[in-house]
Amino acid sequence: MSGPAATYDLGKLHGGLRLPARKSESTALPIQAAPVPEQLFLPIDQHAGEPAQPVVGIGEYVLKGQLLAEPATMLGAPVHASSSGTVVAVEPWPVASRHGDAAPCIVIECDGEDRAGEPREKAAPYTELPANAVLQQILRGGIVGLGGAAYPTAQKLMHAASCELDYLVLNGAECEPYISCDDMLMRERAGAVVSGAQILLHALALDTGYIVVESDKPEALRALAAAMSAVGDERLALKQIPTIYPSGGEDQLVQLVTGREVPAGGLPTDAGCLVQNVGTAAAIHDWLQDGEPLISRITTITGDGIATPMNVMARIGTPVADIAQFAGGYTGGAKHLVIGGPMTGRSVSTDRVPLVKATNCILVLSELPAGGPELPCIRCGDCAAVCPVQLQPQQLAWYARADNEGELRRHGLTDCIECGCCDLVCPSHIPLTHEFRVAKARIRELDDEKARAERARRRYEARNERLQREQRKREEELARQKERARKAGPDAIAEILKRSQRDED
Amino acid sequence: MEFERLEAPYLAPDAKVARVMQQVLLALVPAALAHVWFFGPGLIFNLLIAAAACAAGEALMMRLRGRPPLRALSDYSALVTAALLAFALPSLTPWWVTATAGLFAIIVAKHLYGGLGFNIFNPAMAGYVVVLVAFPMHLNLWVAPRMGDIDYQFLTTLQTLKYTLTGVLPDALGYDQVSRATPLDAMKAGLNDMRTPGEIRSLPIMGDFGGVGWEWIGNFIAIGGFWLMIRRVIRWHIPLGVGAGLLVPAGIMWLISPGTEPSPGFHMFSGAAMLCAFFIATDPVSAAASPKGRLIYGAGIGFLIYAIRTWGADVDGVAYAVLLMNMAVPAIDRITRPRIVGHTKEEKAS
């Protein structure tokens, strides 16, 4: 597989927008290695699912790569130390996932020596291990999805192993503006990405894997093509897709690459595809081949509020302030800090938040041009024309404001992927995505209430049945006694009466 | 360092309602120029009066509702309503007729229903219908284009202005001297007199396929409409629907009986049919929401225009057709909800 890959139009995406890329600023330099900071802040819930439980105590000295927290439930991932140092606290600290509010973090005072633990004894190459053993090993590496959702990879793969799969799809689309970390990863570490793909193919016993890249990344495509031809694995193929936002969304990618639609409320595995970010694949390679757990990642730091936009390889737990300083510091007009991309990121109030496994971009923006006052919806239909899920945002907004839960469900509110395309095209500047988030929360609330009411109703009916049963039993017992007494004859009754009178005296 | 929090997305949107409306107005300019060339300056006066009435109505209603008037005026939607009224009304119209139409359109049809985005009925058409019913005489006074008819007196600008302000024809002119039947009027009257369309077409008021002057205006409206479609201000579904809805039945009936039916081209280029297809029916607020719904909505309007012209009492059925289909929009929206990605067709039907 060498040379540029052809564009496949197996599937088409409805709607979507061509957005200004704004990636050239951050791709001018090669990936820079950010220094280890003085203090590392490692949240214990850097992944979807339940927070991990710390297994180290305050004052304990830890080495780079040492296990700090273990998953407490079925859905979770371990957290490892990103550098050597002393654990000084396990306390609340501002985190990006809560917009700057605090969550429990393990705080490590780094000793600057970056000492690693004893190298793991060279395990057997993964090709000799059974698939299940590979999955268990991935779990131990703290690997989570690096595309932004941070779903624990091992559990995702374990679930996928129980589905009927046809394709592995590696997501190198990176369709959101500003973000370029996956682009740089593919340019500089294409070999790791390809190796990760091979590990995944082995772990899931698949024989077709696609690495999908948007057509605005020619260098990445070249590097991947070269790496793939060096390895010569017939199972892997490189695919290009048009540069349209949000073609990098899981469901949208499956649709573009295979032509299949992911059923509503379902996962890509329901359409026979396992989708994994290219960064996750590289992290799997690093853990299984080199023994390094997930303790660092590439992040784009960019925006007109940063002096030198760039991509950095930084340790997980580095405060954003330190990374910003490394990137030349803030410019005069820096006003907003967004963790993530301009469409789906979270705005945070402070730069003390640490870089976590899910952080793919740090966006510092100056004042956004005022959009103007919000006008009523003029039913132009532009929002429906750009919605990749073929929803009608104008109707959803109407019903969201009317709090009409039935119509919201019928119009597919729960299928909204919150991509933000409708917001950008609305001439009335209605904050559609925000309205939908609020409405979804309301529907979840109503669902919870309904579930509770259902449970209460069942218990009530069960109780009624129980009371009726007891009543029936009592009546039967009484009838039996009456029958016995009647059979026994009038003398026996007189005997009983005499006996009871004697008891009373 | 501390930062200010925002809601996603963090890119500046650049679509604006005002720009949409401005482009619609721009697209009407060629047609307006052609109109003035053929029928005199009446259109300009009507536009000024209608704009003043619509703006006044808008400002008044926003005040009464406790909102800043400038917010509504700055989206130019009232001006678009005024422009459509100016095109729909005859160019010789007294100011009070135009003002009534404008005020009714804005105050009743738009703001009493909730303002921009909430009106069920097309405001311009609602205003037009009100004055059609209330001032039937004035709405039958149509200026004829320059066509070399010696009995015909084409009014000067000053004379037009005098009539517009007073409602009385200046210089002792009579109504028969300054107005003629429109092409549609002539066609309808001629057909009633059992003449064939071919004979009717030989009247001086008729042009190549529509009426003199009206053809050119229709062409310019179509050009403006296509320009709007290219700029993605309007989508193709409604114009195609109206066109098909009008041309298909007209074409079929014309093929069956060309001796008693005007040609489809005549239908499309006379009256306000072209204006309706590209500018009136495409008012997004009162139209259907989904692409399929818009096709059905447009087709309904086109068919109703044909039906009213052929079997109804009204000469140009555009206004009633639009208002009738406005009433059907909620039902159309319900039936034509698009299929959501990931759902099957059966799930959608609930």
Add this chain to the structure above:
Amino acid sequence: MWPAILTLTVLALAAGLGLGFAARKLPADRSELVGRVNDLLPQTQCAQCGYPGCRPYAAAIVEDNEAINLCPPGGNDTVQRLADLLGRTGSPPLATGPAAPAVAVIDESLCIGCTYCRAACPVDAIVGAHQFMHTVIEQECTGCELCVAPCPVDCITMVTT
């Protein structure tokens, strides 16, 4: 003019009679309707409406045309939803204000194990044997407050959630 007026009057009368006939002689399936009304009620089984449970109240609404604004835990949302389902216009606001969601909590140090509260709970959310301590299962408590009165030592309090 007179023929037109007469025609319209006759048509209106005919339509009115037809609708009235349909309303009386063609009733909707009652039992299914009771189920749907019951589904809209919050299932607190608190008897604040005057009926011993939600289903009896639902039956009363459908069969006896009972007022739909007697359910405080449902709040005005439920009144509105019932009005929409049953086509009753002009739904009046709740006779009493909606209660904040709450759960019952037994003060274990005072409980004497008499089982009166256990018998009173309509959803069996209180567990405890005779002369042993009782406790409320928080997830199942609907906040109906029926257990508060029977307790002889007043050890049950309602805690808002």
